[in-house]
Amino acid sequence: MNPADVLVEAGRLAAARKPYVLATVVNVVRPASARRGDRALVMPDGRVSGWIGGACSEPAVVREALQALADGEARVARMEGDCGSEGVVEVLIEPVLPAPLLTIVGESPAARTLAALACTVGWRVRDDHVEGADAVVVATMGHGDEELLAGALSSGAGYVGLVASAKRAASVLAELRARGLDEEAVLRVRAPAGLDLGPSSQEEIAVAILAELVAWRHTRGDSPFAAPTEAVDPVCGMTVAIGPGTEQTVHEGVTVAFCSARCRARFEAEPARYSGLRAP
Amino acid sequence: MRDVLETLERWAADGTPVAIATVVGTERSAPRDPGAVLAVSAGGDVAGSVTGGCVEPAVYGEARDVLAGGAPRLKTYGIADDEAFEVGLPCGGTVHIFVDRLDPGLVAPIAEAVRDERPIALEIKISGEDAGAKRLVGPGDDGPTGELLARGETGIVETPEGQVFVSSFAPRPNMYVFGAVDHAAAVATIGRYLGYRVTVCDARAKFVTRERFPDVDELVVEWPDRFLRSAPVDERTVICVLTHDHKFDVPALKVALETPAGYIGAMGARRTNEERAGRLRAEGVSEEDIARIHAPIGLKIGSRTPEEVAIAVAAQIVQVLRSPKPASEEVAAR
Numbered sequence: 237m238n239p240a241d242v243l244v245e246a247g248r249l250a251a252a253r254k255p256y257v258l259a260t261v262v263n264v265v266r267p268a269s270a271r272r273g274d275r276a277l278v279m280p281d282g283r284v285s286g287w288i289g290g291a292c293s294e295p296a297v298v299r300e301a302l303q304a305l306a307d308g309e310a311r312v313a314r315m316e317g318d319c320g321s322e323g324v325v326e327v328l329i330e331p332v333l334p335a336p337l338l339t340i341v342g343e344s345p346a347a348r349t350l351a352a353l354a355c356t357v358g359w360r361v362r363d364d365h366v367e368g369a370d371a372v373v374v375a376t377m378g379h380g381d382e383e384l385l386a387g388a389l390s391s392g393a394g395y396v397g398l399v400a401s402a403k404r405a406a407s408v409l410a411e412l413r414a415r416g417l418d419e420e421a422v423l424r425v426r427a428p429a430g431l432d433l434g435p436s437s438q439e440e441i442a443v444a445i446l447a448e449l450v451a452w453r454h455t456r457g458d459s460p461f462a463a464p465t466e467a468v469d470p471v472c473g474m475t476v477a478i479g480p481g482t483e484q485t486v487h488e489g490v491t492v493a494f495c496s497a498r499c500r501a502r503f504e505a506e507p508a509r510y511s512g513l514r515a516p
Numbered sequence: 517m518r519d520v521l522e523t524l525e526r527w528a529a530d531g532t533p534v535a536i537a538t539v540v541g542t543e544r545s546a547p548r549d550p551g552a553v554l555a556v557s558a559g560g561d562v563a564g565s566v567t568g569g570c571v572e573p574a575v576y577g578e579a580r581d582v583l584a585g586g587a588p589r590l591k592t593y594g595i596a597d598d599e600a601f602e603v604g605l606p607c608g609g610t611v612h613i614f615v616d617r618l619d620p621g622l623v624a625p626i627a628e629a630v631r632d633e634r635p636i637a638l639e640i641k642i643s644g645e646d647a648g649a650k651r652l653v654g655p656g657d658d659g660p661t662g663e664l665l666a667r668g669e670t671g672i673v674e675t676p677e678g679q680v681f682v683s684s685f686a687p688r689p690n691m692y693v694f695g696a697v698d699h700a701a702a703v704a705t706i707g708r709y710l711g712y713r714v715t716v717c718d719a720r721a722k723f724v725t726r727e728r729f730p731d732v733d734e735l736v737v738e739w740p741d742r743f744l745r746s747a748p749v750d751e752r753t754v755i756c757v758l759t760h761d762h763k764f765d766v767p768a769l770k771v772a773l774e775t776p777a778g779y780i781g782a783m784g785a786r787r788t789n790e791e792r793a794g795r796l797r798a799e800g801v802s803e804e805d806i807a808r809i810h811a812p813i814g815l816k817i818g819s820r821t822p823e824e825v826a827i828a829v830a831a832q833i834v835q836v837l838r839s840p841k842p843a844s845e846e847v848a849a850r
Contacts, residue, residue, distance in 0.1 A: 377547055378570075431817075433838060435838060454820070
């Protein structure tokens, strides 16, 4: 995949709302196998398409890329001397995460304003089913709240909120308990939804809820992707992210990970020489 | 009533008789605030809402009855929680709704005043012999209605002859945004959602363009401090200082602190804020006044993008203006 194709593929993934990382070589001090402008995509499972240098820089880029997916922050990774003969390669790592999906159920002025405001901060908004939503806000003013909340809690949404007065919120939660929902699930419902900003108009309630959603998004780490599990390659000493494509072998009952097939082969030829360096 | 004024004007122009149902009071929680209106035309058309769908069918019936010659009436939809679903207001609240005919001659003066941002109030007598009597009141009124109008509030006034519901159409409060930066566009957009008349002001003409600020009510090329010396400011006014350039911000904040503005916020990282406070002190501004400035601007919710910052600012504005005491900078999620 050449650098232009990488951008075409990146556009396709973005349109399909798939997460990925765009890695671009921005600086090279020779000797290095990468050139400035080389690009690759790193997928959440660690797969790489494109070229950002050979076996030396790729594992390090993948590791940084997976961390970027986890924390949502772009960064520049600088790789020097990892593989003896190599020079310096600097790679701009840009995580691209799809906008969170918010389902708002119910017709009320607060629900309408919340939908409009959520769009302004770049969230996607739906008003029908809860499946696949990152956050669900129930604002029916009382028409079947219990069923909707129970559905939202079992849908995998990370944020579940109920628009109601404190009094009605308490009675809805009591009803959920009476229906046999476990306490842990009931406690996940933000009820009343939104930061407590004082007595509020419908528009102000929408602001309070969106402020809580922004806070929730950033405190959970901005990303559904966990930071990658890492290990140190005992041959070259490089830190690698462990994924489906990682070179691994089992030595004395312990899994050992490598940056490349070459390091793995060297380890397998002389395990005694390297096993002292094995990472836990 | 604002949301249905256009429709009411059209009906008035057609000479269509109209009944309006007005929320005149709420207890505990209710979906819409006092002043909300459901209007029903003689042709059966409907505009607006009084509860967001809960009791509209019943209210519609009352309005039709009034249009057919029935007397004005005050209805209460008050709900014990266990009966909630039957009656249709499951919010567990109570709403008082006054239903009567609307004289079409009253519509145009209200609509014009709202368009021109002039304060005007509609009085509706809701009890006593002459229930249903209406009167328009301007800002010159020195009675209780004038007092409500001056504060932009809607509510019931007790008089010896009975209760009068006062619906205030106060001009939108002003939000002044200084600094035509990216954050300003986002703050302006959400300010409009909250009902503010938004002005963006910056001395640098090349930044103050309609392309960058399609949403704002007014764009002004002027030094913010000079602009603020002649701009109207009251307790409802919100001032957001976003330039984070001391050259513009320090004079603007100095003038802002001389006004009764209800909210003053200033953008900038901690060092910028400390430096700015130092410069204000050097200009003779008191510690008490410096403490009025919300800086860094916005609640701490981890905002990253300008739009997220705007949400944090809006949430802080609501918190500060809704709170009778000095607000804390941080709110925990409920």
